[in-house]
Amino acid sequence: MSTGTVVSAGLADPSEPAAGAAARSAGERAAAGSPAAVALPPRADRAERAQAVVERLRPAGVEAVAVTWVDNAGITRVKAVPLAGLVHAAEWGVGAAPCFDVFLADDTITTSRLIGGPTGDLRLYPDVDRLVPLAAQPGWAWAPGERHTQDGAPYPGCQRLFARRTTAAAAARGITLQAGIEVEWVVALAGAPQEEPQYPTHGPAYGMHRLTDLSDYLRDVLRALGEQGLTVLQIHPEYAPGQFEVSVAPEGPVEAADTTVLVRHTIRAVSARHGLRASFAPVVEAGSVGNGGHLHLSLWRDGRNLARGGSGPYGLTAEAEGFLAGVLGALPELLVLGSSSPAGYLRLVPSHWAGAYQCWGLENREAALRLVTGSTGERTTAANAEIKCFDATANPYLMVGAVLAAGLAGLDQRLALPPEFTGDPAEAAPGTVPRLPAGPAEALAAYQKSSVLREALGEPLYEAVLAVRRAESEQYAAATPAQLAAATRWRY
Template sequence: MDHTQQAMARLASSGVGGIALTWVDNAGITRVKTVPTARLKEVVHNGVGMSPVFDVYLVDDSMTESPHTGGPDGDLRLVPDLDRLTVLAGQPGWAWAPVDRYQASRAPYPGCQRGFAGRQVARAAEEFELDLLMGFETEWVVGDGTTGRGPAYGMARLVEHSDYLREVLAALDAQGMAPLQLHPEYAVGQFEVSVAPASPVAAADQAVLVRETIRAVSARHRLPVSFAPVPHLGGLGNGRHLHLSLWRDGKNLCRGGDGPFGMTADCEAFLAGVHRELPALLALGAPSPASYLRLRPSQWAGAYHCWGLENREAALRFVTGSPDDLGGANAEVKCFDGAANPYLVVGAVLAAGLAGLREGLTLPVPVTGDPAHQPGQRRLPEALPEAVRRLAESAVLREAMGEELLGAVLAVRQAESDLFTALAPEELVGAIRDRY
């Protein structure tokens, strides 16, 4: 029995009748096509058709165009990754798999965001014999953002939604996602969950599946949820921070070295590359005009272009971890949010870090305390157009992404900036709240 037949037998024994095949577009929206379980073998061989125009869809489902993409012509094939095939605990009778997108000839499609992430993983292994572990923290808001019991991080908030949150944990665990922790966050009705780290592409897959699992469990409880950067004006908003660590031959390179706070030279160079590209990375990790309503000083959002040890105001936070926890040392990029395509995020962060390794970069002096109160500290871009300009100017990310993928991303960012430019903050928040 081959791999596909084994998968079909497993799905049949679990009562699965349909498979959701997802990809994430450049606006950060998870798009889907579904197929009956009985068609899985055919779909693995031939893929499922989908227009490339979705690469230039905006968050409101309108379309723009880029130099390489747009209009009614063309076709792509969506091919599921059977290694990530998952029976969905929150949607009985359904399974899920992420797809890679190919041209009709089955040649790789240069606009495939998941393929871009995979290429950067391969470059890390081939050039530097590096493996990386990554993980996203997912924040979301339940309800209308105005009602809820108890203080921030308070037990009262957990009690209020005890059954619901237990089911979220159970669903994630049943899907093999190893939840690490779940807790009430600062804003009213806000929660955060993190799952075990994984290789970069798998971590991006998990970010998609965590969100859709929470959405499914929420629907069963008839609870409205939002993962938008700012679901309700005046709140702190939803981040989706990225944690990462570098490994070689089973050794965590974020500790045991002579660099800052025990970093190895390779770790420092990688993080220095990420630090250098943060203004450009913001157009990928904080991609909505609404992202900049969240990215404010003194709100633990990472609004300043700096790094520090355990500094939750720095855009790049370094964590040494406990002495006996070999995997505990890692870095966190705090300025990213839930509007981002996670495949673009992990691919671009990898590309930035690998450039730092090639150039032997070093980190600047770390920042302690709130950078908002320290003279000379630079803000990251304060609005989307500036971040888009920095992305367009980044030679590192242009080379890594390629003209077709980068061109589509820039077109979407510019079009969304134009789409929402005349809206007041309250209108902008309302326009995107239910899109994520």
């Protein structure tokens, strides 16, 4: 339920003229979005960069590196290596079985048509250029990982590589994107997983009372994020008991996904050091306002924000409008990737600022797609769009990659936005505004009809996501809202 604005400051590559980007052939564009665009750098280069990182981290007391990836259930998994082993990990990777792609949130395992079972292995490579010493976990550093086959080829089920492919497909059109993912969480006193949450503050929603009660804790969250090189835009209490939100500066799509993983686990680590625990689950208690994972994004070409200076609604250019129209039209199927758990539908209810209706509007917090122009004087940099129907059960790489795929399809088709909706769509005449899926079955039906997502994801990843969503839908089909909230509140 954020009211904040993400300021987009990213610029397109000035070295490539717009005419050159526009003149690229369809074949070149396809190649930019292909596995060749995400190939591993030469082994010697990887080793050299890793060695430089080791030499920088050793005097800082770093002893181990956590290398993470996020599975299709939205759970961050990890392999760790001692600092002395980082160069070898960068050269040769760390073993990681492909079966993780069909893990469910509770660690049970399903299978898919193309991925699953006990056979096979992959190599998990740390992205040492994104490696960060962890301020709240002394002696540790973190790096996002990418998975390749044992032959060194890009693994088609790797979610981070998927996000990189779709980002490259946008770049082939001369478009740079900036993105930011809001992080909302509920903090509770530490306890056993089966215990009902007990909150360390009972102050009013958005109240200074809450900030005062937990000022040391929130200061340490800010300090840790800052020491890790992140620029915090704002931090504040939210609506639900024990709920807070933090927003950081926008980055490229892949980097924004990396950052949301880092931010969540930094908050988790700071919470543990304060005798607290954090939940990023969509709903911590059934019937309460939930945690969102809203995605902000803006499109840029040659240093120009495409959300300003056009002839479309509120100054949108034709490219920005086509992109957003593609996203808006695909929201039912995008929920499979942006609100992954069945618990997400406990949050996605009308009149809760969750974006439960498939509509858009200027600063409309009930619309699934909220257009943000920013204040007079900063609109050329601040204008962006917010997708409100997503939450933190999403694999952020799948989320940003799928949104890019849907938006680029809309851009290519030169789609236009439907009429804007103002006010609360729940109060509109029945049938006036489409309701987004109210459960996983509806979203899965839309996903299975989406040729855009199937083509963008590729069959192995598309099928693995489908298998995990089906299995979790069946797993919780008979659960009450309270049971579903309890089963997922400490998994995220």
